Amino acid sequence: MKTLGTRLKELRTERGIYQSHLAQYLSVTTRHIQRYEADKTDVSLSTLVALADYFEVSLDYLVGRSENRKC
Structure with missing residues (x-):
């Protein structure tokens, strides 16, 4: 079973999204994403x-x- 961290990194890299952009969207620091x-x-x-x-x-x-990515 994959972990949240593994899934998150996979999804982010599949879409070419930087940690800093995701952090900005969530209003957290890049360190949080890491x-x-x-x-x-x-x-x-x-x-x-x-x-x-x-x-x-x-x-x-x-x-x-x-x-399954969707319900």
């Missing part, structure tokens, strides 16, 4: 929802509970 991708910190529910919306994937996919 820590999310390294699975070194917990991600709030509101941030998870924002990430799922941004990448147009389900929360289950984002957190590694499903292989």
Whole structure:
């Protein structure tokens, strides 16, 4: 099962998005994105929802509970 950090990095790199751009969208620092991708910190529910919306994937996919990107 893939982790949130792995999924996040995959989605971001697939789309050619820099960590700094994603950080700006989420109103967090680039360091936060680095820590999310390294699975070194917990991600709030509101941030998870924002990430799922941004990448147009389900929360289950984002957190590694499903292989289906959409519900």
